[in-house]
Structures are given as C-alpha cells and as structure tokens.
Amino acid sequence: MADFLTSQTEDFSRWYTEIVQKADLADYSPVRGCMVIKPYGYTLWERIRDELDQRFKETGHVNAYFPLFIPMSFLEKESDHIEGFSPELAVVTHGGGSELEEPLVVRPTSETIIGHMYAKWIQSYRDLPLLINQWANVVRWEMRTRLFLRTTEFLWQEGHTAHATKKEAEEETLRILDLYTDFAMNEAAIPVLAGRKSDSEKFAGAVDSYTIEAMMKDGRALQAGTSHFLGRNFAEAFDIQFLDENNARQYVWTTSWGISTRMVGAVVMTHGDDQGLVLPPRLAPIQVVIVPIWRKDEERSAVLEVAQQIQQRLNGLVRVELDSREEVSPGWKFNDWEMRGVPVRIEIGPRDIAKQNVMLARRDMPGREGKTLIPMAELETQIPTLLETVQAAIYKKALDFRDSHLQEVDTYAEFREALEIGFVRAWWAGSTEDEAAIKDETKATLRCIPVDQPGGTGTCVYTGKPATEMAIFGKAY
RNA sequence: CGGGGCAUAGCGCAGUUUGGUAGCGCGCACGGUUCGGGUCCGUGAGGUCUGCGGUUCAAAUCCGCAUGCCCCGACCA
Structure with a gap:
C-alpha cells in the first residue's frame, strides 16, 4: 500500500486529514478553526457551486447578496433561533476605533437580515413567491473543527424563499430536498437518504427540517444538505406581511436551505481510497x-x-x-x-x-x-464515454457500500450491534427524551425519518409502542 | 469549557531521563544518472529549539507562567 498516506483501515480520520492536505485541497490557517481552501480544492467547490447554481436558476431562483454583519437585536427576535445560535456567534463590539452602540453579529446564517428586508420588499400577493439564493461565507464558533467538515468560517449557499400559502412553502422545501438529492446522486455520485429531522435535530427556528444524509467510508453519517420549512416563525418575528387577493393582511410562509463546503469533505470520504482521492468525473477539476x-x-x-x-x-x-x-x-x-x-x-x-x-x-x-x-x-x-462509465461505477460502488452497511432491525439488541457496522433502520415512535437516551447509550443519533417509507405499521425499536414510521440512526460527524 | 498529549529546519521526527557549542529522513537548490508504476549518486542551502521569566559558569534539556495545535467528551452545515 501507499506509504505516503495512512491507510483508511488503520486510521480513517487521519487518512482524511492527510489526504485533504496532500492533495492540495486545503491547508490550516493561522487562525484557530479556519482553513485556506487551495486552488485545487476551490476549483472542486466551484464545480459544486456551478452545478447547484444552475439547478437553482432552472427552478426560478435568483441570486442576491446580503451583508456579513447583522445587528445583534435581529437574532433575538426569534427565540428558538437565538437560543440555538448564541453559543456559536462571533460578535463585533468595536469599529473605527470606538465601541459600537449595538454589537454586530457575523452572520451564522441570514434568516434574520433577509427577513428584515423581505418585510420591506413584500407588500402584495403579487410580490410572491420571492425566491432568492445567496452564495456567502458564514461564521459559527465551533468547539471542534475539521477541514471542510466543520470549520469556523465556511462557504455555502443559502436559499430564502417567501410564499403566500403554507402548501407552497412546504412544496418548495421538498422541491429543494429533491434538487439536493439529485445533485448528490448525479454530480457527486453520493447516494443519500432524504428525510425529515426529528425535533431535537432540526434547525433553530424551523417548523420542519429536511436533510440529505450520506454515509462515509467509516460507516458514519454526514449531513450533506438541509432544507427547512420555517412556517410563519420568521414572518411573525420580522413582520413580513402581504395583502392577499381579498385585501386581507397575511403573514408569509418562508423556507431556507443550504449546502456548504462540507460537501467537499463528503466527496472525499465517500469515494477516496488508500491511494488518495477518487473524484467523480462530473465534479473533478481535472477530468x-x-x-x-x-x-x-x-x-x-x-x-x-x-x-x-x-x-x-x-x-x-x-x-x-x-x-x-x-x-x-x-x-x-x-x-x-x-x-x-x-x-x-x-x-x-x-x-x-x-x-x-x-x-x-x-x-x-x-x-x-x-x-x-x-x-x-x-x-x-x-x-x-469512459468518464460517464467511471461516474456510474463510483456511484454504484458507494451505493453498494451504503446498502451493505445499513441494516433493518427489530430489537434494541440488534440495533446496538448494527450500529457498529453503520446505519440502522427501525420502526420509531420515541420521544426527544428517548432519542437523548439512545445517544447516551450508543452515541448514535436519529439521522432522519426517510421520505420514502415502507408503509404499514410496526413496533418502536426503543419504546415498544406502535409505530407508523421508520427512522434511520447512525453515528454522525 | 472538562480530561489527556504535543510544540526542535518547509514537512515528519530524534536529542530532554543524566544540562556541556543542533542531528536524521523526506522535501528544496545545483550537477550527473534515470524515465512504461513513487530512480540512483554526489554537492549544498536552510534553526532566535513556540514565547516570557527563573535556576546555573553553562538550558532544546531543570522550574514557573503564557500561547498555540492535536486527541477524547458536551455543541454543530
């Protein structure tokens, strides 16, 4: 085997750190938790960006840019949102040599400032739907960071849409989930499980969060993209109202969704081997x-x-x-x-x-x-032709790997055993507390409740209660 | 933020136990040789030993403080 690279079986996480640097994707920066994306890695990100951007445009979205700085008070307007994000905010207290009257937050995500602007821009049902995306950097002060997977600053796109009806907003949320699934499968050659997040795992401020979950070569789960139905939470917090056809004032329904530079890490850990990276032809900077x-x-x-x-x-x-x-x-x-x-x-x-x-x-x-x-x-x-053959072959390989590391179980004993190998699918009717208990006992979390359900009913793997849905569990990055 | 580890050339490390003028491999530069799966040989450049303070005739080495990074836990795209 290659002696310039730690093998995956010896130490997968070390393999990852080494190959990201040796293949010139990224390098550590002098600032803790931040990384420099090198030209080869950035070109890969540009390929991801271009493919996603094209799909957004095809589905009627337009790009815009909102500022990096957000007034602290904006984040406080939505209580779940500020509660979720406050531990990881970077806050600017000084500018131009003097202390600021109101601290500015470096955006961890832009729901609030976009909500503020949407309230100004939206007057009538004729202004809806409003379908805007932005490509931006965001900052979240993470405890533990890893190149591409979790860095203090990262690049992403965040889509923010406003709709006249709940149904439309829910449809948008799922349309994007499909778009992400399609991108992951067809461009990144990563098979993903699309599903809904449980209450404890959902976005701070969302009514429902959806995710695409990918399996890395060590059997662990990586959330590779999310799409949120925000209900009227941000509309109410930022007073985004419109007049409908009957001249009645109504709050809009909003969504938000994002894919980040973490996707680069997903590509690396899905396809790479002991010789190094294996890039899907459609995304490879050099084919x-x-x-x-x-x-x-x-x-x-x-x-x-x-x-x-x-x-x-x-x-x-x-x-x-x-x-x-x-x-x-x-x-x-x-x-x-x-x-x-x-x-x-x-x-x-x-x-x-x-x-x-x-x-x-x-x-x-x-x-x-x-x-x-x-x-x-x-x-x-x-x-x-050969490039397409390779694209199909590595997708097939990743899919076979995922399927052979995903087991369906009935009992909690089987559940625990199966987690040693990869993902587990099981009937689920547990509570947030049950999820927390499982995490304590196994380190695994509920990754998603898949959109594709087998139908019928079963017995909850943890509580023994009657269940109508199956859930996917796994140890996550 | 709790527990553990590390900090010496661009990178990976030895030297620290037992204080005595800084070393190895890779990489880099130059010359030759080689080239169908990480050629080989020679020559050479490159270090305030993370920082500050202390002990000592003398500190990479002993002591104290600080900083940074890595691993394990609680948070997360």
Missing part, C-alpha cells in the same frame, strides 16, 4: 491528465508533440491537463495524479505512437485491470 513517457532526448520532443495534439483535440470536450514536468518520472506522476483523484489518465509513449495507440487508465480501478489500449483516433468518442 483527464496526459502523462507523456520518453526514454531518450530524441523521443522526448516527438512524444510531447503528440501529447500536445491529444490535449488540443480533447480541449473543450473535457477538462484536460498535460503533465510535461521533466523533473519527475512517469511512475511518480501516475501516483501523484491518482492521489489527486483525477478520474482518467492517458499514458502516451514511443511504443504507442508507433502503433497509433494510447493507454487509458481509470482511477476507480487501480493497477493493470483499469488500463485499456485504444486507437488514438477514437479518443474523442471513448474519453467522454
């Missing part, structure tokens, strides 16, 4: 890398010339890069690009040029079995 191989000087220019031709032919078709570095050997480059998770590698040397072939190597199938020799003429047709 194809060309590694030229030569022995003698006279071969060098010939090989490089063909390699450049290949690059030009593929340019525009896929994201391709030519590695013409002379100070490292081809073998070194193979390992280097595998560590960085590039989905497909083209190897081209004098032998191939003589026969007008190129060697293709798949990142998801290390070693010889992932290599295919193809005629050079077929590059334009074979490469895009």
Whole structure:
C-alpha cells in the first residue's frame, strides 16, 4: 500500500486529514478553526457551486447578496433561533476605533437580515413567491473543527424563499430536498437518504427540517444538505406581511436551505481510497491528465508533440491537463495524479505512437485491470464515454457500500450491534427524551425519518409502542 | 469549557531521563544518472529549539507562567 498516506483501515480520520492536505485541497490557517481552501480544492467547490447554481436558476431562483454583519437585536427576535445560535456567534463590539452602540453579529446564517428586508420588499400577493439564493461565507464558533467538515468560517449557499400559502412553502422545501438529492446522486455520485429531522435535530427556528444524509467510508453519517420549512416563525418575528387577493393582511410562509463546503469533505470520504482521492468525473477539476513517457532526448520532443495534439483535440470536450514536468518520472506522476483523484489518465509513449495507440487508465480501478489500449483516433468518442462509465461505477460502488452497511432491525439488541457496522433502520415512535437516551447509550443519533417509507405499521425499536414510521440512526460527524 | 498529549529546519521526527557549542529522513537548490508504476549518486542551502521569566559558569534539556495545535467528551452545515 501507499506509504505516503495512512491507510483508511488503520486510521480513517487521519487518512482524511492527510489526504485533504496532500492533495492540495486545503491547508490550516493561522487562525484557530479556519482553513485556506487551495486552488485545487476551490476549483472542486466551484464545480459544486456551478452545478447547484444552475439547478437553482432552472427552478426560478435568483441570486442576491446580503451583508456579513447583522445587528445583534435581529437574532433575538426569534427565540428558538437565538437560543440555538448564541453559543456559536462571533460578535463585533468595536469599529473605527470606538465601541459600537449595538454589537454586530457575523452572520451564522441570514434568516434574520433577509427577513428584515423581505418585510420591506413584500407588500402584495403579487410580490410572491420571492425566491432568492445567496452564495456567502458564514461564521459559527465551533468547539471542534475539521477541514471542510466543520470549520469556523465556511462557504455555502443559502436559499430564502417567501410564499403566500403554507402548501407552497412546504412544496418548495421538498422541491429543494429533491434538487439536493439529485445533485448528490448525479454530480457527486453520493447516494443519500432524504428525510425529515426529528425535533431535537432540526434547525433553530424551523417548523420542519429536511436533510440529505450520506454515509462515509467509516460507516458514519454526514449531513450533506438541509432544507427547512420555517412556517410563519420568521414572518411573525420580522413582520413580513402581504395583502392577499381579498385585501386581507397575511403573514408569509418562508423556507431556507443550504449546502456548504462540507460537501467537499463528503466527496472525499465517500469515494477516496488508500491511494488518495477518487473524484467523480462530473465534479473533478481535472477530468483527464496526459502523462507523456520518453526514454531518450530524441523521443522526448516527438512524444510531447503528440501529447500536445491529444490535449488540443480533447480541449473543450473535457477538462484536460498535460503533465510535461521533466523533473519527475512517469511512475511518480501516475501516483501523484491518482492521489489527486483525477478520474482518467492517458499514458502516451514511443511504443504507442508507433502503433497509433494510447493507454487509458481509470482511477476507480487501480493497477493493470483499469488500463485499456485504444486507437488514438477514437479518443474523442471513448474519453467522454469512459468518464460517464467511471461516474456510474463510483456511484454504484458507494451505493453498494451504503446498502451493505445499513441494516433493518427489530430489537434494541440488534440495533446496538448494527450500529457498529453503520446505519440502522427501525420502526420509531420515541420521544426527544428517548432519542437523548439512545445517544447516551450508543452515541448514535436519529439521522432522519426517510421520505420514502415502507408503509404499514410496526413496533418502536426503543419504546415498544406502535409505530407508523421508520427512522434511520447512525453515528454522525 | 472538562480530561489527556504535543510544540526542535518547509514537512515528519530524534536529542530532554543524566544540562556541556543542533542531528536524521523526506522535501528544496545545483550537477550527473534515470524515465512504461513513487530512480540512483554526489554537492549544498536552510534553526532566535513556540514565547516570557527563573535556576546555573553553562538550558532544546531543570522550574514557573503564557500561547498555540492535536486527541477524547458536551455543541454543530
């Protein structure tokens, strides 16, 4: 195995920390809990951002930008909201050399300031629905941080919508949940469980929170995106009212939803292996890398010339890069690009040029079995197909892993045993206190009550009461 | 914020027990060699030993305080 990287089985969490740094995704900053996202990691985030943004636009949303600073008093207007966030707020008390009259909060999320503005902007039912998203940084003062998974400052998008009816707002909440699910599966190749959060796990200020839960390669759960139905909580707190068709004053119904740079961590921990990152082709900053191989000087220019031709032919078709570095050997480059998770590698040397072939190597199938020799003429047709094949293959692999680590159980004894392996699905009719007790006893939390239910009834795995829903439990990040 | 650990070259570490002029591997620079799965050899650059204070003829080493980071618990996208 690779001796430059701790293996996943030896210490998964160490593997994660090492690969994030070695693959140049991110680096630690001088400020506690913060990270620098390096160009390769940021490009990956840009790919995530662009795909999501396109989906938001397709569903009628527009982007705007709201300020970083929020008056402290705004957060206090919604009691659950301030209670949930106050322990993790960064507060600015001084500006321009003197103490501020009212402290400013660095946004942990923007419901309040957006609520304030929506109250101004919304007058009539004709102003609704209002569908705005923003791409922003937010700050939450976390106790324990990990690169991408939980940092003091992180990047995300937060959508904030206002609707005339409860039904519309609930539909919006679920539409976004579907959108997130679709993104996770089709772009990030991450199978997720979409469902509702329990009361104890839901967003501070929400009526209902929905989540997409992903399983990492160590069997632990990662909340990869959330969509909240906020009811009229923020509408009442910020007095967001409109006149309906009958000239009656009504409060709006709002939603909010977000996906953050944590998604980068989800990609890393879903697909990575002992050689390093394995990136899904649709999100990979570099989809194809060309590694030229030569022995003698006279071969060098010939090989490089063909390699450049290949690059030009593929340019525009896929994201391709030519590695013409002379100070490292081809073998070194193979390992280097595998560590960085590039989905497909083209190897081209004098032998191939003589026969007008190129060697293709798949990142998801290390070693010889992932290599295919193809005629050079077929590059334009074979490469895009191969990328889609790899995309499908890594999704299948992740899905098989998830399914083989998710067990359905009837008894609490089985429940505890199954948690050692991964997720548990069980009938559930417990209370918030029961959830807390389970967490004490097993360290597992209720991840979600899946949208897709088997139907029928059963017996609650913990309380023994009759249950109408099944829930997913797991140990979470 | 509670419990534990660590801080020495860009990175990973030894040296600290028993105080005596700073060392190894990787990386980096240069030269050569190699190149179809992390080549090999040589030369070289690089350190207020986290900070402040104390003990001592002498401190990376002993003592005190401070700071930062990592791991384990309570909170979280």
